[in-house]
Amino acid sequence: MTKISSGMSATLAPRVRFAPSPTGFLHVGSARTFIFNWLYARHNGGTMILRLDDTDVERNTEESVESIFEGLRWLNLGWDEEYKQSERIELHRKMAWTILEKGLAYRDFTPAHAGDAEKSGGQGTWLCSPGARELSREESDRRARAGEPFALRFRVPRGTGQVVRFSDAVYGEQAKEADDIEDFALLRSDGMPTYHLASCADDVDLRISHIIRGQDHLTNTFKHVLILEAAGYAPPQFAHLPLLVAPDGTKLSKRRHGPVVSVTTYRDAGFLPGAFINFLCLLGWSPKNDRENMSLRELQDAFSLEGINRSNAVVNFKEPAATAEEMFDPKAVWLNAEQIRGLRVEDLSTRLLPIVRAAGYDVSVEKMLQITPLIRERIKLLRDVLTAADFFFVKELPPYDPAELIPQKGDAGMALKVLIKAREVLGANVEFEHDALDHALRAAAQELGLKAGQMFQPIRVAVCGRKNAPPLFEMLAVLGKETSLERIEKAISQLA
């Protein structure tokens, strides 16, 4: 009976929505749901709708709304229409009364039951409050008029052998016996709509064609189908996404897993939004052709509901982590490093500069532009710039162990000899540029009868304070003659 209209909506430009409830920060699972909806809309020339599902006044917070927008803004994908459920309550109630009028809902005057019965010994599921369902309409109306509070419940067609069905784009044909569904609430006793009602009423009103959401809603969908049919509407196309789970196997939650599940944590650690999006897309979806590092445009072109799989995906992270990098899923970090390397120097430099300045270093645009190519292949997260290039930013090097100056198979004497020679060579008329420095320093090594590595290491440590660093000549060129010589001088005095 509903085949025709749902078939039609599938051929029209799709309308999809992301509907977070503002009860905490935007977490990675929600972000992925947003991204999949967005990708589906953009791939099919449809409309992306953002709807704040804020009917739970008790738990909603303004900070949460702000935090969700903050996360979405960083993703930088945008949306076409925006709604707030709390401003649409009348619409929801209207649908509730329609269902009541049809006799498909009833008033339940029993006080809210506090989910205690099922824990202790209670067999099976709670299905309805005894007596409430059988109350006559006259009696029900009378008590309501008298001002007695009630919740409005859906009258699930139990005992009729009816089976509720829908077809999921990801999980296939779904069926559940009405006997196994409890009389869920539509309206709370304070008159506020429940999630199920509000969601269905809004989806109808906003003409949502495809509901793409987490699999935790799969079993709720039977209730939604019931509501929609009772109100006289054809259900949209459903597509449920496999859940993102923590390394411990449980659904990601802010409560259990902390800030690592917050989108802003990734942002603050120095992920590129594109890499983060890319990573999330690969969780529960595959382009089926072994492509992994993809641009937003490529993701958009390749995206389809058919590519979504059915099993939960683990997001790896370590909560107490030694370094920021260890905290995140290695694949996410790799993708980020990969995309950083793919950035043009100017683009990367522009992203790096604010981070460097926020850390208190006064660095010019020009200087940053010189430094960037030296660290582009050495950083995985944008914030790594602070540890990878710190010696470029400071006037004086922080203290380091002079023993580091000693080269392989050498001793302090050799280090000293090298540095004195370096002071001489670099202090002379050599141009501070790669090739010239290369020639001069290699010649010096030969003169001293040393291997190139033995020559370079003391100089490297002297100018940057550590063994692992960008290539020496490039580094000296950026540091400049004055700073380089100052630091070599200091190293010499430390060895003497």
Next chain:
RNA sequence: GGCGCUAUCGUCUAACGGUUAGGACAUCGCCCUCUCAAGGCGGUAAUACGGGUUCGAUUCCCGUUAGCGCUACCA
């Protein structure tokens, strides 16, 4: 407890019923090399278990086990 969903290397995944079960990350080794990276090459590593169906099951069916989800006047 009831109902539902899921099950391929450590992780993310690929494989119209016929493949030496492929790729990526991670890991290990080698090469390149002024260190560190990056890059190149190679290695280790998987179809949860038991029954069917079939000439032939990772693939289809049933069962077991395990995990997850839902079971609120939360969403």
